[in-house]
Amino acid sequence: MTSTRDRILDTSLALFNQHGERNVTTNHIAEALGISPGNLYYHFRNKAEIVFELFERYEQIVAGFLSVPDGRPLTWEDKIGYFEAILESMWGARFFHRDLGHLLNQDTRLRERYGDFVRQSLDRGLRVYEGLRVAALVEVDDDAMRALLVNTWVLAASWASFVQSLVPAERQNEVLDRTLLRQGIYQIICLEAPYLRGEAAAHLEEMKARYRVGSGDTLGLLFGAGPSS
């Protein structure tokens, strides 16, 4: 059975993702759960505490998948696994990256924690790339690897905001959002494409086709043509 505390977190996350954290109050959350505001405040002092715990959940999810398996070399299928996990985690916490500056300005504790999270995630990402290099799936020197990793991070973390900035308000909906988010994975694949070798290089076109949205256009919303919605 799910505890009230967990139900508050689940509902808050859904409402934040749908409407934006700024447009959701603790009263909205209590109402959606059918509990009293007093009951909600018994579990969380304020909205910032809910955001902080949701961030901790997100942190754990990323730490969970951003690691190298023990005792066997990485394969190109592992790469697909990382991409899917990145996609899911970005989607699951999209309210967070869309409004990051605002959330960090509101809460010094969250800002510090977020900085640590980025540094730890980049360190984990380095180990993954090193694993891919050992498995001869990528060929890249240390400097280029670090730059590639930072670029991948910025791209993954910024993609939801970028997409949202391009979609007119009246066309924003979850289906389009999710479709365009997949395109973020396509963009990450293109980012690392020049460094892929062996099985990973051999499956490049397959991976690109899997995440590409539309045909003649990288994003649909860019370079003139709009997506068919």
Next chain:
Amino acid sequence: MTSTRDRILDTSLALFNQHGERNVTTNHIAEALGISPGNLYYHFRNKAEIVFELFERYEQIVAGFLSVPDGRPLTWEDKIGYFEAILESMWGARFFHRDLGHLLNQDTRLRERYGDFVRQSLDRGLRVYEGLRVAALVEVDDDAMRALLVNTWVLAASWASFVQSLVPAERQNEVLDRTLLRQGIYQIICLEAPYLRGEAAAHLEEMKARYRVGSGDTLGLLFGAGPSS
């Protein structure tokens, strides 16, 4: 002589960049200029109008440098010119990209205009990359070129926010900001490095050294070590 209208825009831009648009009111702007709020409202109905005109200025700056020179092939020095111009324009309008989602949510007209700006800039960017390809300074197929351009755009537009999210509040200052912004150019150079050929490839290490901040680390704030400040 600078008109009152232009002085309002200049002062607003400086205040927005320094404190963030959200923390600056029209009263602050009038006070900084030594004019009455009534005089300011004579020129601009509200803060959103000031933001919109500052965006139009920014648009013109980008359109001004993102073009291919007539009658001669592009050179690798042109590439440096583009990088410097990107850096300057990003720095000059840093308040805008740092708080883009918020600004676009407030103003439907700005959202539409921004979407057009991105599409036009990507089209211009495509022509620049085509010019570099004709000059045999890059080797890249059409699909990879589009993906590269979108990645470059997202990276350039997101870099200021990314950097800001990592710097603890008490260490944020203009010198550090500007230094870290230069690192954004280093990251863009690394993004396109695999595609460079000829003179551009020959000058790659020189270009990287020119924009790189610190020595052993991509960003200073990442991968453990902090910048010496």
